[in-house]
Amino acid sequence: MSRRAKPLLPDDQVLKSKPARPRDPAQPNLPFDPMPTRVEPCLALLKTAPPKGADWAFEVKWDGYRLALHIEPKGVRIITRGGHDWTHRFPAIAAAAKNLGLGTAILDGEAVVLDEQSRSDFGALLQRSLGGRGGKRSSAASVFFPFDLLYFDGHDLKGAELSVRRHLLEDFLDGAIGAIQLSEEVHxxxxxxxxxxxxxxxxxxxxxxRDRPYRSGRAGDWLKIKCVQSESFMIIGYEQSTVACSGIGSLLLAGRKGHDWAYVGSVGTGFNTKNAEYLRATLDKLKTKQPAVPTQGQEPDLCPADIDRGNRVSWMDRRRQLRHASYKGLREVQDNAAVFDVSERLVG
Structure with a gap:
């Protein structure tokens, strides 16, 4: 049976979500706006501590794939952050969208796989659904959590303040369970x-x-505060395992540095034998004679690889080297995940 996920709503009434407000019947009839074919997403700026005050709204940070759900009279489209059509990858979400009874809408949200405690599990999303070998499976287990409404009933809402967009979103999603569930605000x-x-x-x-319009990019209207720091990095090579000659001992990683790349260290934990074999087979197809990024005196048995895929690990300390890093999985190219930028971290 489908259940509603409320990972931040325990018995403590302080954290209980407020009920959705009723729709205002006096809302004006606005002229129709053309429906965008794609909206560049608003991105959250990383901060170490959350702000305080009534001007800010709080939600769970989901760990999955950022998607835009386009509902149109001719059908449903599920678009990745990079603009790729992944409707076929999320059949359960697409079917649930058709049953919402909406004419036109664009919902911004995150597709995740939940564990038994209703926590998003990125590894499970990759391994049980989208990942596979070649990433061609569809996901029947994923849940889409919309947290914003960008277009609705013929009206472009990006210029409206967040509180208005959330009001409309809550109207038709409050109480929904199954493959589409509201990403609830917590108080x-x-x-x-x-x-x-x-x-x-x-x-x-x-x-x-609450009072800001929807602005694409990392404008600072949205913030993210993490419990365990994780970012996306580029794999530039690997070091062979000292135990298994066909395995991987560690992955060498790079982050962006303006328009260039900078070596940030390696990760040698978090992947099992099956992961290591798949990574080795994938990287061996991408070998180059010279490292894509200088690796600051690494061992000579490295296999450099110029690969356009990121992987999730913990962030860097001030010495620009990863510390206590753990591998979480390969992201798809189409996901267009933001690769960690050393320049931004040094400034911030």
Whole structure:
């Protein structure tokens, strides 16, 4: 039986979500706007601590694939952050979207796979659904959590403030269960919410300014505060395993540095034998004679690879080297995940 996911809503009434407000029947009739074929997503800016005050709204930070759900009279499209059509990859979400009874809408959200505690599990999303070998499977287990409404009933809502967009979104999603569920706003002290999220093993929280329009890019209207710091890096090579000659001992990683690349260290934990074999087979097809990025005196048995895929690991310390890193999986090229930028981290 489908269940509703409320990982940040325990018995404590301080953290209980407020009920959705009723629709205002006096809302004006606005002229129809053309429906965008794609909207560049609004991105959250990483911060170490959450802001306080009534101007900010708080949500769970989901760990999955950022998607835009386009509902049109002619059908449903599910678009990745990079603009690729993944409707065929999420059949359960597409079917649920058709049953919402909406004429036209664009919902911004995250597709995840939930564990038994209703926490998003990125590894499970890759291994049980989208990952596979070649990433060609479809996902019947994924749940789409919309957290914003960009277009609705013929009206472009990107210029409206977040509180208005959320009001409309809650109207038709409140109480929904199954493959599409509202990413609920949670209420309480921001520091307590973050601590509670971390104690539950969640990735963190997202903080959004209630009065801001929807602006593409990382404008600072949305913030992300993480419990365990994780970012996407580029794999530039690997070091052979000292145990298995056909295995991988560690992956060498790079981050962006303006328009260039910078070596940030390696990761040697988090992948099992099956992961290592798949990575080795994939990387061996992409070997180059010279490292794509200088590796600062690594061992000579490295197999450099110029590969356009990121993997999720913990972020760098001030010495520009990864510390206590753990591999979480390969992201798809179409996902267009933002690769960690060393320049931004040094400035911030």
């Amino acid at each position: 309480g002290d921001s520091t307590a919410l973050l601590a509670h999220a971390c104690s539950m093993g969640l990735e963190g929280i997202i903080v959004k300014h």
